Amino acid sequence: MLDAIAHLGRAVLNFIREAGGLFLLLGRILRFSPRVFKDRDLFFEQAINIGYNSIPIVIMVGAFTGAVSAWQTNYQIEGYVPLRYLGLATFKAVVIELGPVLTALILAGRVGASIAAELGTMRVTEQIDALESLAINSVRYLAVPRFFAALFMMPALVTLADFTAIAGAWLVALLLLDIPTATFFSEIPKFFRVFDIIAGLIKAFVFGGIISLVGCHIGFRTEGGAEGVGRSTIRSFVLSAVLILIADYLLATIFF
Amino acid sequence: MIEIRNLVKSFGPQKPVLRGVNLVIRTGESVVIIGRSGCGKSVMLKLITALMPPDSGQVLIDGEDLVTLQEQDVYRVRQKFGVLFQSAALFDSMTVYENIALGLWEHTTKSEEEISRIVAEKLALVDLPGTENLKPAELSGGMKKRVGLARAIAMSPEYVLYDEPTTGLDPINADVINNLIIRLNERLKVTTIVVTHDMTSAYKIADRIVMLHRGVIIFDGTPDQVRNTTDEVVRQFIEGRAEGPIKQTAVVAANPDPGIIRHPVPKRVKLRSKVMPE
Numbered sequence: 128m129l130d131a132i133a134h135l136g137r138a139v140l141n142f143i144r145e146a147g148g149l150f151l152l153l154g155r156i157l158r159f160s161p162r163v164f165k166d167r168d169l170f171f172e173q174a175i176n177i178g179y180n181s182i183p184i185v186i187m188v189g190a191f192t193g194a195v196s197a198w199q200t201n202y203q204i205e206g207y208v209p210l211r212y213l214g215l216a217t218f219k220a221v222v223i224e225l226g227p228v229l230t231a232l233i234l235a236g237r238v239g240a241s242i243a244a245e246l247g248t249m250r251v252t253e254q255i256d257a258l259e260s261l262a263i264n265s266v267r268y269l270a271v272p273r274f275f276a277a278l279f280m281m282p283a284l285v286t287l288a289d290f291t292a293i294a295g296a297w298l299v300a301l302l303l304l305d306i307p308t309a310t311f312f313s314e315i316p317k318f319f320r321v322f323d324i325i326a327g328l329i330k331a332f333v334f335g336g337i338i339s340l341v342g343c344h345i346g347f348r349t350e351g352g353a354e355g356v357g358r359s360t361i362r363s364f365v366l367s368a369v370l371i372l373i374a375d376y377l378l379a380t381i382f383f
Numbered sequence: 384m385i386e387i388r389n390l391v392k393s394f395g396p397q398k399p400v401l402r403g404v405n406l407v408i409r410t411g412e413s414v415v416i417i418g419r420s421g422c423g424k425s426v427m428l429k430l431i432t433a434l435m436p437p438d439s440g441q442v443l444i445d446g447e448d449l450v451t452l453q454e455q456d457v458y459r460v461r462q463k464f465g466v467l468f469q470s471a472a473l474f475d476s477m478t479v480y481e482n483i484a485l486g487l488w489e490h491t492t493k494s495e496e497e498i499s500r501i502v503a504e505k506l507a508l509v510d511l512p513g514t515e516n517l518k519p520a521e522l523s524g525g526m527k528k529r530v531g532l533a534r535a536i537a538m539s540p541e542y543v544l545y546d547e548p549t550t551g552l553d554p555i556n557a558d559v560i561n562n563l564i565i566r567l568n569e570r571l572k573v574t575t576i577v578v579t580h581d582m583t584s585a586y587k588i589a590d591r592i593v594m595l596h597r598g599v600i601i602f603d604g605t606p607d608q609v610r611n612t613t614d615e616v617v618r619q620f621i622e623g624r625a626e627g628p629i630k631q632t633a634v635v636a637a638n639p640d641p642g643i644i645r646h647p648v649p650k651r652v653k654l655r656s657k658v659m660p661e
């Protein structure tokens with residue numbers, strides 16, 4: 128019992144220390160933010176890496192998210208809510224919650240873990256020391272472009288995921304649930320709130336920041352060779368996933 | 384001038400590495416640091432360039448203490464340095480050209496033609512002309528070392544630190560590098576610190592040879608003084624004998640010194656790591 132408490136205590140302390148490290152890094156990144164314009168080549172390189180190269184997986188995630196949520200919503204509301212509300216329910220769920228969160232969780236794996244692995248490898252092979260020895264600030268050169276690229280690419284990717292999700296839901300409704308297109312979309316304009324879209328995009332923005340910040344932080348702190356890089360990859364994914372879920376909850380309580 | 388005063392560094396309480404190093408390297412001098420594997424030579428080079436913070440002590444570069452300088456001043460001072468890492472530490476996402484050009488892109492306003500001329504010139508110096516477009520993964524160990532050297536001298540630094548420049552090179556290339564180090568030192572007045580196990584190269588390069596042993600400098604003298612020393616520890620090292628005052632255990636556990644219990648490592652003084660990413 129005491130052991131369990133001690134264990135929990137250590138875990139909490141670790142988490143707090145990690146969070147402190149994240150804020151420190153965030154501060155240093157923000158201090159260099161004016162340099163993004165001067166270092167725009169680095170920024171675009173990362174924007175392509177993080178944004179463009181994620182498009183296929185984001186389309187996959189979007190399409191299946193939409194398809195599943197249409198199917199499940201149909202199951203849940205069948206019999207007591209008219210089916211013309213199916214499109215609306217799916218639309219809101221996707222835009223507010225499913226699009227941002229599922230995209231972020233997938234990208235925590237695809238983008239965050241790869242940032243941690245890349246910077247971790249650079250750390251253990253002394254490439255970060257080499258960069259610093261050339262009087263180049265490693266936070267500015269490595270973390271800043273990755274952070275801002277993820278920050279700005281994430282809303283774009285979530286928008287893409289939202290569109291494909293609604294397309295997926297519409298196809299399921301049309302082909303499998305026999306709901307005509309006009310019925311599926313009929314209620315959406317009546318209950319459409321711009322704020323829902325904005326809230327979803329703000330979430331995306333925050334999640335993008337979390338993914339890249341955690342990836343950079345864990346990557347920089349890597350030690351212990353190839354094994355350490357492997358550990359960093361996992362830790363980066365787990366920590367960003369946890370923080371994404373916590374942030375999602377906090378943002379939901381603020382917005383709605 | 385580089386002045387190292389009472390430099391102490393340990394990795395946890397069980398692992399003291401440097402236990403009060405004092406060393407002055409005058410401008411234009413060429414100093415070779417020798418010592419057993421794991422005795423802290425590479426760590427010392429990293430402390431000299433503020434790549435890691437010491438536990439206590441001072442590193443003065445032309446009178447400025449790296450340990451207490453503001454971050455932007457640390458970067459300014461670092462521009463005086465060129466560092467060849469033991470592992471070469473080439474940026475493996477970049478070509479040889481980009482590796483060498485990076486510092487010039489970041490810190491100068493030179494045109495691309497001028498930069499490519501400098502890169503070609505440095506590559507010729509390390510006997511690797513025409514390798515600009517290769518990636519580090521396509522190079523042999525010795526070639527990586529030489530590209531690392533070209534990168535270290537690309538900005539024509541005042542101080543060059545070489546961590547085992549000739550390890551992994553064939554004897555002919557090793558001599559090319561020795562001659563290059565000597566030439567940079569003599570003609571361009573580059574202050575030189577070389578860490579090496581290669582005594583041939585040490586005798587050839589050094590104005591002074593210092594030996595690091597159990598966390599302190601135990602010998603400091605000219606190559607001739609080294610050859611004629613009666614110090615048993617130094618003799619054993621330069622003659623490469625397994626028997627002598629240096630015991631095998633010295634390798635296993637960093638710097639085990641029974642005295643460490645009676646004379647504990649000086650208490651950690653307040654030091655911020657301003658330069659390392661967290």
Ligand SMILES: Nc1ncnc2c1ncn2[C@@H]1O[C@H](COP(=O)(O)OP(=O)(O)OP(=O)(O)O)[C@@H](O)[C@H]1O
Pocket residue numbers: 394400418419420421422423424425426427469637
């Ligand atoms: N980042 C680190 N974390 C923990 N211990 C370290 C670290 N860097 C070095 N050490 C330890 O410090 C000691 C000195 O290491 P260093 O690399 O300076 O040795 P060296 O004299 O350069 O040896 P070699 O001749 O084999 O290169 C070693 O015991 C090493 O394990």
Ligand SMILES: [Mg+2]
Pocket residue numbers: 424425426469546
């Ligand atoms: Mg070494």
